[in-house]
Amino acid sequence: MIEPLIDPGIWKNRFTLGEWNTHASVRTSDHHYKLPTDIEKQLESQDWFPPALLPYLSHPEISSADPAITKRLCANHLVNFLHYTTLLEHRIVNRSVEVIIHDELEFTIPRRMKTAALQLYTDEGYHALFSNQLAEQVIDFYGMTDRPTTHRRITRLNHLIDRTPDKQRALTWFLIGFVSETIIAKDLREVCQNTLVSSVQEMLSDHLADEARHSRYFSEVFHYLWFQMSDEVRLSSARQLLEILFIFFESDKKWLERSLRSVQLSKTAVQQILITMADPQHHIFRTRSGASSTLQALKRADCFKQPEIRQMFSNRRLLDE
Template identity: 50%
Template sequence: MSTVGAESGGSRRYTLGDWNNRSSVRNKKTLYALPPAAEVQLQLRTKGWFPPSFIHYFAHPTIEQASEQTRHRLAANHLVYFLNYTTILEHKIVNRAVETLIHDELRIELPHAMKIAALQLYTDEGYHALFSYELAEQVARFYQMPPWDVPPKRIRLLLDLLDTASDESRPLLWFLVGFVSETIIAKELLDLTGDTLVSTVYQMFREHLEDEARHSRYFSEVFQYLWPRLSSTQQLASASHLIDIILVFSEVDEQWLAASLAGAGISAAEAEHVIQHIVAPQARARRARAGATTTLQAMKRAGFFEQQAHRELFSVAGLIDA
């Protein structure tokens, strides 16, 4: 069901499209339980925990030349980190962004269907946080991973950015964070499910993607609805914030990655070389631009780039061509 447009003529717009029958929290009964250890080991002969093509540092010669056991452990580390990050992102970031729509914090009149869909999306995200948390616990137990209690770098940076906003402008900034997050994560999960993964992990990502594809469309449409209703001052401030947010979602958590590499037996010198390779400014810019493809398309449809000032800002940031 297409969700593009405004409420008119009795048609349902700004919806999540047959949510009662399609949302994973409503119709899936999956437990996302790992098989017995012996079955997991058997699957790992031909499958992985996380697609190597999505783990940027797996292309580094040090990791390419590592043993299969080391690469499996690094991928498992990455999976657990990603799932724990997802739990926090969905629960503390995206759902807070959705609240700005549900509770009229933006002070812009919204269609009724948009608010209902926001409540449905809020429910989805709570479930995503739950199954991400539970699967992360299982994989961590499988490898007896030490706990990692430091909040993910991207979460810290997003919260720092939100703390700098005034009380008046913060609700809009929350929405923009949710918009970027949901349009980026859907693309990430699409990339994730293209590879051969351990069966439980694949199923979780596949069903998560089905929800997130609808969420991405929804946030894109809400952005298109809100953008022309913002003042020119709000639009210009939002343009700068959008760059900051997109760049945050391309950040590498160096502290966690150093610990992950060390735990898998990579020497400190080799680990430093791996990390420096992927945190280089050019590498970061490439990740940001590639990851934000859906976000930038939604902004273009909303007329964002019709303003020369906005195009210049994004060109200077390396997110679009000059």
């Protein structure tokens, strides 16, 4: 094991998810996340997903079309988001939690960290369940036939793991979980600031309450591990963090094209939207803006005090010079 640079004992009162038995949605929520019986009425004034968070909806061909087009594109995005969430929680986040629980990391792991990780693992399984259940209801409501089977982001993260040397994989899994959990809390907070279909609002609000605690947990664990890393491991981790961050904010061209074509947009409009969404400058902006909580967590852990690491992030325009 790598010898810690600080006494792990000073962290003995951390690594909890608070009063988990009385706060975790899997333990306390009485929401059933069923589509409301007055769904048609609700859709007259409420949305499946906040249109303001989908910049391509401002394209003239969409904004001037029947409002039902925007509703359907928001529904498509919600289903994709929920399907992605199910995959992310099961195949990515819970795998990153397993490396903490089962001592796969080459670091000293406090018992409280493992206990909280087991609680978090339980939360994420529930998030996968209610995300899948709600997605299936929206699919049935619209009679969607192009059911999602995979997700570009999940595929890209798995490719990253596959090309990581065996000895480094456990830490890479953790880094992916850390980025995921610090990003998703911010994403959910932005989504929940809008008025959505009641069952969607309830589900996302319950999810946010859990993920806010998960974000704090992963940030604390990252800080703890960072202090135990050698300079060499810190540098390699920083390189991977950069790659992970940019993967999380890539545009999924194939899915977006299918979604746009499902509402019979013109080929010209579809191509214009795809080109805009794939623009490298937009990718940088999405990453820097969307990852602000992750970057703050890195700053709190003093990651950027190492000049080489600060320069790496500045070169990729995630930090100012």
